[in-house]
Amino acid sequence: MHQLGANRRGEATDELAAAPVWRARVLQVLLGVTAVLGTLVAIPSIGFALSIGEWGIAAVDTVALAVVVVLALRRSLSHGVRAVGLLAVCYVLGVFLFVVVGPVLSAYFLAVPVLAAVVLGTRAAVAGLVLNTVTIAVLGLFAPIDPLVITDEPVSDTVSWLVVTANFTFVNVMITASAAALLSRFERSLALNRRLALAVEQSPESIVIAEPDGTIVYRNSAAVDLLGDAAAGSALLHDLLAGSDPPLPYPLPTDGWTAVVTAGSVAEPRLFDLTLLPVAEREGGMQLVLIVRDVTGERAAQEAEARAQRLQALGTLVAGTAHDFNNALASMVGQAELLRAELDEDARASVDGILHTADSARGVVRQLMAFGRLRAGQDELTDIGATIRADQRGLAALVPSGIRFEVTTVPGLLVALAPSEIHQVVTNLVTNAVHALEGRGEGTIRVTLSEEPHDDGSSASLLAVLRVSDDGAGIDAALLPTVFDPFVTTKPPEKGSGLGLASVHGVVTAAGGAVEISSRPGEGTTVTISLPAEHQATTSGAADPNSEPGEDDTSSSPRSDEGLRVLVVDDESSIASSTTRLLERRGYAATACSDPQEAARMLEAGERFDIVLTDVSMPTMSGLDLADLARRHLPGATIVAMSGYGEVMSDADRARLGIAAIIDKPFAIDDLVACLDTAHRTRTGTSRQA
Numbered sequence: 001m002h003q004l005g006a007n008r009r010g011e012a013t014d015e016l017a018a019a020p021v022w023r024a025r026v027l028q029v030l031l032g033v034t035a036v037l038g039t040l041v042a043i044p045s046i047g048f049a050l051s052i053g054e055w056g057i058a059a060v061d062t063v064a065l066a067v068v069v070v071l072a073l074r075r076s077l078s079h080g081v082r083a084v085g086l087l088a089v090c091y092v093l094g095v096f097l098f099v100v101v102g103p104v105l106s107a108y109f110l111a112v113p114v115l116a117a118v119v120l121g122t123r124a125a126v127a128g129l130v131l132n133t134v135t136i137a138v139l140g141l142f143a144p145i146d147p148l149v150i151t152d153e154p155v156s157d158t159v160s161w162l163v164v165t166a167n168f169t170f171v172n173v174m175i176t177a178s179a180a181a182l183l184s185r186f187e188r189s190l191a192l193n194r195r196l197a198l199a200v201e202q203s204p205e206s207i208v209i210a211e212p213d214g215t216i217v218y219r220n221s222a223a224v225d226l227l228g229d230a231a232a233g234s235a236l237l238h239d240l241l242a243g244s245d246p247p248l249p250y251p252l253p254t255d256g257w258t259a260v261v262t263a264g265s266v267a268e269p270r271l272f273d274l275t276l277l278p279v280a281e282r283e284g285g286m287q288l289v290l291i292v293r294d295v296t297g298e299r300a301a302q303e304a305e306a307r308a309q310r311l312q313a314l315g316t317l318v319a320g321t322a323h324d325f326n327n328a329l330a331s332m333v334g335q336a337e338l339l340r341a342e343l344d345e346d347a348r349a350s351v352d353g354i355l356h357t358a359d360s361a362r363g364v365v366r367q368l369m370a371f372g373r374l375r376a377g378q379d380e381l382t383d384i385g386a387t388i389r390a391d392q393r394g395l396a397a398l399v400p401s402g403i404r405f406e407v408t409t410v411p412g413l414l415v416a417l418a419p420s421e422i423h424q425v426v427t428n429l430v431t432n433a434v435h436a437l438e439g440r441g442e443g444t445i446r447v448t449l450s451e452e453p454h455d456d457g458s459s460a461s462l463l464a465v466l467r468v469s470d471d472g473a474g475i476d477a478a479l480l481p482t483v484f485d486p487f488v489t490t491k492p493p494e495k496g497s498g499l500g501l502a503s504v505h506g507v508v509t510a511a512g513g514a515v516e517i518s519s520r521p522g523e524g525t526t527v528t529i530s531l532p533a534e535h536q537a538t539t540s541g542a543a544d545p546n547s548e549p550g551e552d553d554t555s556s557s558p559r560s561d562e563g564l565r566v567l568v569v570d571d572e573s574s575i576a577s578s579t580t581r582l583l584e585r586r587g588y589a590a591t592a593c594s595d596p597q598e599a600a601r602m603l604e605a606g607e608r609f610d611i612v613l614t615d616v617s618m619p620t621m622s623g624l625d626l627a628d629l630a631r632r633h634l635p636g637a638t639i640v641a642m643s644g645y646g647e648v649m650s651d652a653d654r655a656r657l658g659i660a661a662i663i664d665k666p667f668a669i670d671d672l673v674a675c676l677d678t679a680h681r682t683r684t685g686t687s688r689q690a
Helices: 002-015 019-051 055-073 079-100 107-119 122-142 157-201 221-227 229-233 296-342 348-372 384-390 392-397 419-436 500-510 573-585 596-604 623-633 651-656 669-684
Strands: 206-210 216-219 257-264 269-280 286-294 403-408 413-415 443-453 462-470 514-520 524-535 565-569 589-593 611-615 638-643 659-664
Touching (some): 019 055, 019 079, 019 107, 055 079, 079 107, 079 122, 122 157, 206 221, 221 286, 269 296, 296 573, 384 392, 384 419, 384 462, 392 403, 392 419, 413 462, 419 462, 419 524, 500 514, 500 524, 565 573, 565 596, 573 589, 573 669, 596 611, 596 623, 611 669, 623 638, 638 669, 651 659, 659 669
Parallel strands (some): 403 443, 565 589, 611 638
Antiparallel strands (some): 257 269, 269 286, 413 524, 443 462, 514 524
């Protein structure tokens, strides 16, 4: 195909030659014709001259013919030398024959300026015309002209000479001026046409020109490069566009036509946008211009942008819905725990079932929030390879026997994800791979982490590229564009909710990364995650800022024997009330407040609290502003934030506002007490009795 394009460009360059090239070609034709015809004319002319003893005529004809033959054969000579040589031969022959024979052979003089216009241009034509006029005027002095007979009396020699010179000059001027004007106009038109033709030939757009009946008369280099053998070998538009959709109509449309055609290999199809336009000619004719554009990348970018916008809109909806549902779930959990505390041992089993179901719902909400939340960013970095290796045994437990599980990582790649987020991402992807291989009894799941250069010009110099692949059932091509949407799944209902890939997409994109998926039915699936990364310096990775507080607390039901004063602030009164009552059962002196403005007034009035437990997202005043107010008015208090969104602030903001811990809603009372205990102990440097 490249060779076809190169040949096509060479032909185009030859066809679109400039005026100097055309003059050189015309000169070569003139010299060739003059040499051949001159030989045919000179042979009898020289023989006749020799028979009558005119040795001078024979010598001049012989020399003139020899010069023309040499000029015709010696193409190495410059264009100027050859052109001047031909004009000189015509001029010398004209002078010689005018003197020897008479004005009857003055046609040679007429040829000089006309030929000069053709082979050298207008200026040379004017110079030849002046030379002719001066020469004929001077020759009239040495070669008397027979007197003209206009009336009964012959005209004097001087008058005859003037009349002949004037008429000769007039005719010569008319012929030369006409030829020069025509050639000048042709040269300007040729220059314009050449510019236009070169613009079309070198245009990045693929252009094909055809006759009204569909016969292709021209195809530019871009068309040959883009369409290859189809463009170079097709003689008709219908052959070239055999696979268009819709098909090219017959007879050909004269009012325009557009279509899209898919070509190329099955593995890498290319999408072409076709536009057929009629172009009317001034003479009343018409030609068809076909413009072909490769829109494969453009369509892919449009689809990616549309998918990103759809996911963003879904994420906004899901985040808001998850937050509201989380609040309702938190209230339900609190009320259930209060009810459980009032019941005897036998009746608690039903409430435990409610709490277990609520805990399952909490897991679904976390997946939704991972997909749709607004993430402030992870200040600390985590060694993704070390985290995956630490999880390897747990991941292998997800894989049934008979399925090969391979993990390959590289050390020292730090990414802006918490260890819990890395665990969530990899676990979801491995679980999906296991489901894809279900029922086969064999197969391979590969988890591969590699380091690749970042080539998009961003500040990050390298990428951590995580690939999770399987050789399972694969995904149908029609479903691929929607796999990151919530609740879209190829699994049966009992095998998953369709939130795995959605949450993976949310976590990765929130960290500035990208997720791609490739799959073919029957051949398997590969999910590729690319995250901006940097090499580990001296630390082995950051601790998990989102780990549940009090994970190492061995007490199953911690209590406070010191009567710590706790201010509980949540715009959901049921949550504030139930949380307060549960804390009171654990020995805290808790105060509920469902209006953050009222809580602010309490703090400003100087009321004393050991712990301020505040929701983050509230309508009249955010929990962050309330935390800042508590930090200023109660510098010794421990501030703990409750969040329905998950991680909503960076570690820097958390330190600036004095927030000691964050707990996600809904939470069990044991988890809350453990969180408050750890945060207060860390804040004050004291230890409480369990």
